[in-house]
Amino acid sequence: MKKSTLLLLLVILGLSSCFNSSNSKSNLNKLNSDNYVSKVERVAILKNEIKYFSDFENAEFELFNVNGFSNSRTTIPGASSWDYKFIVKVDPSDIDKWTNGMMRMKPEYHDDQWMKDIIEKRKIDWKTASDPEIYTRNGDNVVMVVYRLEGIIFKRVIDL
Numbered sequence: 001m002k003k004s005t006l007l008l009l010l011v012i013l014g015l016s017s018c019f020n021s022s023n024s025k026s027n028l029n030k031l032n033s034d035n036y037v038s039k040v041e042r043v044a045i046l047k048n049e050i051k052y053f054s055d056f057e058n059a060e061f062e063l064f065n066v067n068g069f070s071n072s073r074t075t076i077p078g079a080s081s082w083d084y085k086f087i088v089k090v091d092p093s094d095i096d097k098w099t100n101g102m103m104r105m106k107p108e109y110h111d112d113q114w115m116k117d118i119i120e121k122r123k124i125d126w127k128t129a130s131d132p133e134i135y136t137r138n139g140d141n142v143v144m145v146v147y148r149l150e151g152i153i154f155k156r157v158i159d160l
Contacts, residue, residue: 028068029064029066029067029068030063031045031049031062031063031069032061032063033045033046033059033060033062033118033121034121039059042058042059042061043056043058043059046059046061046086046088048069048070049065049069049084050084050086053094053098053100054090054094054097054098055090055091055094056088056090057089057090058088058089059087059088059089060086060087060118060119060121060122060125060126061085061086061087061118062114062117062118063082063084063085063086064082064083064084065081065082065084066080066081067080067081067082081160082160083156083158083160084155084156084157085114085115085117085118085154085156086154086155086156087115087118087119087126087153087154087155088152088153088155089126089150089152090151090152090153091151092148092150092151095146095148095151098144098146098153098155099135099144101137102136102137102142102144103135103136103138104133104134104135105135105136107131107132107133107134110134110143110145112145114156115145115154118154126152127150128147128150128152129149130147130148130150132145132147133146133147133148134146140157141157141158141159141160142156142157142158143155143156
């Protein structure tokens, strides 16, 4: 009777560790600013994961990377697949550093639901009054929405 109880306990522990490792693996592939209260912490985390063109004072983000992120990689990365959605607050005089090499698009309809989603928790930090400027880069799946007067930049980069 004791051997069967011990065997059952080992099976339960084994299954539990499998479920826990699969959940933690998915967390290693996603970074969400909703999990960080401090602006300083959000900015530091985002700076580790993106190429940025000037300093920024605030950030929100939803990042997905199939290979994980710089602080969680334990193996050699495989094939790339990512979807980075973020917003940063920069000095308005630095906007051109971010738009350099990009094409300005006509202000037609664009899907802005992802923009609303990433600021949902702290909308008050991201108020805009100016008209948005929309940019893209030829050959890349990149869109950037700029509120020049406020120094607010929304950017989405997808590689699937």
